[in-house]
Amino acid sequence: MTTQAHDNPIKLCREEPAFAVRLARDLLGVPIPAHSEVHAYSESGTDSEVRDLNADNVVLCREGEENRFGIIVEVQRGKDERKRFSWPAYQVNIRHRLTAPVALIVVCQQPAVAAWAAEAIELGHPGFTFRPLVLGPRNYPKLTEPSGSGELAEEMVLGTLIHEHAEEIEQLFAAVNAELALVPPEKAKRYTEYMLGQLSEQPRRILEALMEQDTYPYQSELLAEREARGRAEGEANALLIIIESRGLSLSDDERRRIETCQDLNELNSWLKLAATAPSVKAIIG
Incomplete structure (x- = not known):
């Protein structure tokens, strides 16, 4: 069973599928083929020959009727050895369904979990090694300056969740609050709810204190x-x-x-x- 803390980062990708593309391309250097559309795609990696396999989030890059690239986004809050079997299965089965390349990204809040998730997974066949792409506190940027356009809203919200214990957390909150003021108010409120629902007590109190200053209308x-x-x-x-x-x-x-x-x-x-x-x-x- 998933929890709110698990689901909130995934909601960002479901609300803005292109966010997954930016994570893969801009933060992890994955070469994404040219495409004109990005769609949410079924998280199920199930084929008739295998048991149910459901990833957290999948998006699909398309050019016309052609599937160009798939991106799986997983949230991992703790070490779970079963994932070392399911992650390769997600990638292989969704690649089979799309008949297109597929990358798998794992988002982790804890450095130790991120290091574990990044370990190579040996699949048994010679030369067939699976390496998840991992985003965590050590390689996710600390975005302390708003873009001025709202275009980094998803990146900044996820950044506050990944870096909630960073020394710069107040700067991160100030920046994300300013960024959210530039997107539609209902979206800004949803994204703020995502943060409040996932942050641990101390950073949540910091964010609530900043919100009580009523700097932006959506906060009040x-x-x-x-x-x-x-x-x-x-x-x-x-x-x-x-x-x-x-x-x-x-x-x-x-x-x-x-x-x-x-x-x-x-x-x-x-x-x-x-x-x-x-x-x-x-x-x-």
Whole structure:
């Protein structure tokens, strides 16, 4: 099962498939053939002859109807020897499906994990050695200057996640905040949520403190939305405590409706009914 911390870097590639191309070409020096389009592609590397194989993210570079190059992006947060078998399988099977060259990139936050992921994988056949391309704290650039156009938003967001323990983290946050101010507000808020959802406690507090300065409009909007969500979650939890303490029967659908409600007025009205209503249905309708 994947976690939010695992998925957030992958969301950048899913939202902006060309980001994977930039990682491969600009940061790792992979020669990417000329192409006119970049598309998200199925992460499944499954063929009928093998068991399910699902990479984290795959993008496809195309020129007209021709598949030119595939890029697999994996996020690895810890050492897992099973990956030394699945990574070559992803590359071979997706290459077979695309009938085009395919590169595999592994993104790591921990230097020790990055060093492990970069080790050669001997496949048994003479001369057939698989070497993942790895991005980690030692080779991912620290982008402390905004581009002025928003074009480095994905690179800078990923950089804060990879370098969250770097001495320059405040500079990285200041730069990414300025960069996100240049992209559409909804995208800026999503990317900020990705960072807040993945960062460990200390760097997250630094980012939150910078956001509270309200330097950019999207930050104040996001803080207000997060505060409203927090209040709604608190009201929903209080309502569930009352329902459970009264011993009222609560179905999964009713619990889900309460937990996902973001309307504070509705939650308040439910709370007023909760003390005396004979059933959950009488509370939420």
